[in-house]
Amino acid sequence: MKKEIIIAGFGGQGVLSMGKVLAYAALMEGREVTWMPSYGPEQRGGTANVTVIISDEAISSPILNTFDVAVILNQPSLERFEQAIKPGGTLIYDPYGICVPPTRTDISIYTIDAMDLAAEMKNAKAFNMIVLGALLRIFDSGNLTYVEQALAKTLPERHHHLIPANIEAIRRGMQAVQSQSS
Amino acid sequence: MNKNSEDIVLMKGNEAIAHAAIRCGCDGYFGYPITPQSEIIETLALEKPWETTGMVVLQAESELASINMVYGGGATGKRVMTSSSSPGVALMQEGITYMAGAEIPGVIVNVQRGGPGLGTIQPSQGDYNQSTRGGGNGDYNVIVLAPASVQEMADFVDLAFTLSFRYRNPAIILSDGVIGQMMERVVLPPFKPRRTEEQIKAECPWAALGRTKDRPRNVLTSLELDPGKQEEVNLRLQRKYAEIKAREVRYEEYLTEDAEYLIVAFGSAARIAQKSIEDCRRQGIKVGLLRPITLWPFPTERIKQLAEQVKHILAVEINAGQMVNDIRLAVEGRTPVSHYGRMGGILPTPDDINNQINTLL
Known part of the structure; x- marks a missing residue:
């Protein structure tokens, strides 16, 4: 198993954190991972992206030019990464x-x-976890044990009481994801 | 496969450097923030090792101050270090040549970014020449280790200190923005206590620890105005460098046994090149990789041997072609050598390297 994933959107949307939870969950499952962020002056409003590679074997390059999966959260990222998806690959995006x-x-x-679901849940911060839920559903990862462990690892202890709310957002994302081709 | 979750840590290369420093008995860190390596001092500040191991962590007023604090700490036999990125390390060169001249150990981490000048904050390997040629004035070399993973970022801190003290010579960990910023699984080294004053006295008879009745005063200086004596110093340093070259060359090979084409690459470029080799092999092209782990001393002998075996050697570097000159010196015309690189913070992709290999066929 090897999945090469790009997650891209606006800075402040939680793109890097979402990638970190995804990477940590895979690590908890015993897989190899790399997490390579775009870094620099990206802040709220700018663009940000992270490349996450999950594999059963040692990973060579953390830098890629094509991807199995692209998670796209704004127009500039769609323009930049749509053509970088491998034929037969997967694109997940928020139409907002x-x-x-x-x-x-x-x-x-x-x-x-x-974006709409997060507003409906009256929790803008749930946005990235809803997207993560959609991704996990497509990966067929119904078991959220590792994701829960990953949240415990990535969130500071003072925020651990928020883990159930994050899991709830992930479940909402799993239910709400829709295939466009069908 | 699934281990106890407490044993599994995912962290950035920069964070691994900080944790490894605390764990390997480092006595002091002196640094000044600069992207892309500021997580080193941030992590140290969060971990507060001064409350646990007693390690000093100090944000100096500049890179010049940092390296001279390392000079002072190293002169007393302490395991001290600094870290910076390219423009900051350029500022430190005076301190580094003084350390080399006075034979003072110490570790300098360079998480490289693009230059020249203030350049870019994105990754680069443009400081190869600076690191492997000394970088400051005079005839000297520093030991240069090039990590290619977060695990090596952690492992090379203790190794750099060990080599630095073994030879009383500064050691550089030459990393880059990719390895510094990326996260991977890492197994942190076990805790090793800081050495006691007695241990330092025993291990570093040269250290400036104050005059005692039982031994003469130690003077550590790079100044010697008598040319005859200064030449003696130089000859002694050259003998030391020859010994380091004979004993401390480190490298790693990937699929070189049957290779017809060889890529030589270090650090993050080696990781990217390895992926292109996986792709080339699927196309039936026999490409191998030699990854120098020590950039100085350079794996000259091994490259010379491989030059007899392969049709072409390609240096892949994130610069305009620096290590390629050391490869040419090793190969001495036995086989063609070329270079592929990107600059300005642009990284070569696996496909770019693959295309380069295809032009050689």
């Missing part, structure tokens, strides 16, 4: 704020209305 939808026909495309 997307004016020019993806056009590829050789990949599986899913949508997740995470």
Whole structure:
């Protein structure tokens, strides 16, 4: 098993944190992982992305030019990464704020209305966990034990009381993800 | 496969450096923040080792101050270190040549970014020449270790201190923004206590620890105005460097046994190159990788041997072509050598390297 994933969106959306929870959960499962962020002056409003590789074997390059899965959370990221998805790969995106939808026909495309769901849950911070839920559903990872452990590892202890709310957001994402091709 | 979750740590290369320093009995860290390595001092500040091991952590007023604090600490036999990124390490060169001249141990971590000048905060390997040629004035060398993973970031801190004290010579960990910023699984080294004053006295008879009745005063200086004596110092240093070259060369090979083409790459470039080799092998192209772990001393002999075996050697570096010159010196025309690199904070991709290999066929 090897999955090469890019998660890209605006800075402040929780792109890097989402990647970290995903990477930690895979690590807890006993897999090899790398987590490589874009770094620099990216802040709230700018673009941010993270490459997460999950594999059963040692990982060579943390830097990639093509991906199995792209999780896209804004228009500039869609323009940058749609063509970088391998044929037969997967694109997950939140249609919120997307004016020019993806056009590829050789990949599986899913949508997740995470922005709207987060508003509905009255918790804007749940956004990235809803997206993570969508991704986990597509990966067929119904077991959230490792994700729960990953949250415990990534959140500071004073925020551990928020783990159930995060898990709830992930479950909402798992339910809400929709296949566009069907 | 699933181990006790407490044993599993995912962290950045920069964080691993900080944790490894605390665990390997480091006595002091002196540094000044600069992207992409500020997590080192941030992690040290969060961990507060002064409350546990007694390790000093100090944010100096500049890189010049940092390296001279390392000079002072090293002169007393303490395991002390600093870290910075390219423009900051450029500032430290005076201190480093003084340490080399006075034979003072100490560890300098350089998480490289693109230059020249203030350049970019994105990754680069543009400081290869600076690190492997000394970097400051005079005839000297520093030991240069090039980590290619977060695990090696952790492991090389203790190794750098060990080599630095073994030879009374500064050692550089030459990393880059990729290895510093990426997260991977890491097994942190076990805790090793800081050495006691008595242990330092026994291990470092040269250290400036104050005059005692039972031994003469130690003077550590790089100044010697008598040319005859200064030449003696230089000859002694050259003998030491020859010994380091004979004993401390380290490298790793990947699929070189049957290789017809060889990539030589270090640090993050070696990781990217390894992926392109996986792709080349699937296409039936026999490419191998030699990854120098010590950039100085350089694995000259092994490259010379491999030059007899392969049709072409490609240096992949995130710079304009620096290590490629050391490869050419090793190969001495036995086989063609070329270079591929990117600059300005742009990283070569596995496909870029793959395309380069295809042009050699």
